[in-house]
Amino acid sequence: MNTISQSPESEVDGPRSRVQSQGVSGTPVLSLEGVARDFSDGRVVRRVLKETTLDILSGEMTVLAGPSGSGKTTLLTIMGLVLKPSTGRVVVGGEDVTGFSEDSLASIRQQRYGYVFQQAALVPALDVLDNVLVGTAIQGGRVSAQTREKAISLLSGLGMKDYLLSRPQQLSTGQQQRAGIARALVSDPILLLCDEPTSALDVESSHIVLDTLKKLSRDPRRGVVLVTHDPRVFPYADRLLKMEDGAIVYDTRQVAG
Amino acid sequence: MRRHAAVRMLLHDRSTTAGAVLGVVAIVFLVGQQLAVLFGLLTLMSALVDNSGADIWVLSQNSKSTSTAGDLPIRYVDRLAGLKDIEWAQPVIYSAAQFKLPDGTSQSVGIVGVTRPGLVVGPWRMAEGGSDVLLEYDGVTVDKLDLADLGNPKVGQVVEVNGRRVRIAGYTEGSRAFGPSVMFVNSTKAREITGIPADRCTNILIKLKPGVDIRRARAEISTLLPKTTVLTVAELASSIRVYNLTSTGIGSSFGFSALIGIIVGVVIITLTMYTNVLNRQRDFAVLRALGARQQDVFAIILFQALTIGCIGLLIGFFLLGGFLFGVKGSRLPANLPLWLPPAHVLFTFLMCFLGSALAMRRALKIEPASAFR
Structure with a gap:
């Protein structure tokens, strides 16, 4: 990690990452323009994500890999609008959301984003169907019949039809992750962000989940970003980004270009 | 869905929910019982004056x-x-x-x-x-x-x-x-x-x-x-009550007992709800990431507090009713004025809100980004 004293922009050490996406096979659903992130412990400010420019395109699966502490989760959370960058701009679907309020960002997350968390992160108090639906009406109101039907359809499509009313703790980790994918898709997101979705899965379940995500990334309206340190995931990537020390150091698109 | 999630969480965490309900029951019953006996004593203190049929009493200077x-x-x-x-x-x-x-x-x-x-x-x-x-x-x-x-x-x-x-x-x-x-x-x-x-x-x-x-x-x-003291019935009744409350220590005794009931109840509610939120940090972080705003998390905790309050009130008032029925016609005076139950309900909800304040504060601080860690 690089240590800076006062001005984050003036004293950053190490390589700066600037990766330009061409967007040949889709339109950018998310653009990061010079985003960087600093963390402070009160005395020392550390830049954990160096200035990064990146487009996530629809219709492809972008895999973000790197060792622990390389900054991939920080980059993912900035992409996911749950962490604000210290510098730079975040553009979602052509709209600059950098200065948006917390509430506005929450609404964007609810309506346009889907998340697949490590170990599914289902709410244990809710059954599978409620877990899929909870995000759609968490800002108040009722779940529409149409949304409920869609959730059931998604779960059925993922082989979870018989587990709609099961509690997460009654499911295998693979089943939990499939329920997590259904939850991520129920709002028909333009961006699906997956945080190490196979880390807790056996080989067979990992392939099922990765095949599913690969299929989902074929939707021309949707981009998929998958963060992992598992090399078994790399063959599924349309685009592979590797991070080290807070910067993207490898991009298959650049290599191809 | 917020209310549904709130209730589901309460049902899932039965032991902590039961603990919080116990806190509310402690407030409702202990405070209600102490106040009922206090008002019973107050009524008894001025019973002779209140039932005299007179308008004015003349007393020694x-x-x-x-x-x-x-x-x-x-x-x-x-x-x-x-x-x-x-x-x-x-x-x-x-x-x-x-x-x-x-x-x-x-x-x-x-x-x-x-x-x-x-x-x-x-x-x-x-x-x-x-x-x-x-x-x-x-x-x-x-x-x-x-x-x-x-x-x-x-x-x-x-x-x-x-x-x-x-x-x-x-x-x-x-x-x-x-x-x-x-x-x-x-x-x-x-x-x-x-x-x-x-x-x-x-x-x-x-x-x-x-x-x-x-x-x-x-x-x-x-x-x-x-060379006399002339008081209306209302003034004399009030004077007698104040005199007895202050000179006998009854007021401070009952006030202290009621205060203990309140403190015990609020502490139980606070600890159980706070523990509940600590145990559910990841769930709240996930909900935040999925689009819940701070006000939605606030609404969930508040609804949980009110639900716990309602259940506690039902049980507490049931026990209080049993107590009042049990002491009816006994030497222990107990009297619940008509205005007291609704006031007690409002007070209990306020205590639930106060008890859940720490849990709310903790829950509102949960960052959605922590769902990814």
């Missing part, structure tokens, strides 16, 4: 209560009775005495001597028969709740009070006062028992004619009898 040490000239009664605004004025004798028990020991009692034939400030509720038993020369009444203290005397039995023979003429039911047992007797016999001479009395009761302004009448009487 500087008196704050219906003290047994009152001493007024009986001629005041005639002077008052002559005023145009006064319907009637009656002397009352209220004095301490010793009731001789069958085993030879004595028990303190309060003698209330009422004037025949009106029997003003006589017993307001008889267990059987009417208060006209006091028209008899040596007839006295005792309250059913005091019978055990007085050796269970039977109606018609001759007993001794201050060395004078009296006959139990009837039982009253709830015609009691704060302190020793009250025995009603006619004023002639009361003077004989207490030794108060015929030209003296302890208090004078006044009934005003309909439509007369009570404050103006009181002022006129004060002017007429400057």
